[in-house]
Amino acid sequence: MYPGLATHHAHHADLTRQVGEFMTRYKRGDGTLNIQLLRFLGDWLTRHIQHEDKEYGPWLTRHAA
DSSP, X not given: OOTTHHHHHHHHHHHXXXXXXXXHHHHXXXXXXXXXXXXXXXXXXXXXXXXXXXXXXXXXXXXXX
């Protein structure tokens, strides 16, 4: 099993929590949501997907998963 899996799952759980918060704010009509959501998604794409997700790629290749 990938050694960083628990941490990786925790990051995804945090993403889910944050998206839920954005949804709640959207339903309340929060006008600042658009900019904050774009910043959040941009950070997620650059920080998580381009770095953290790529960290387990070599492990998957080595373990033929």
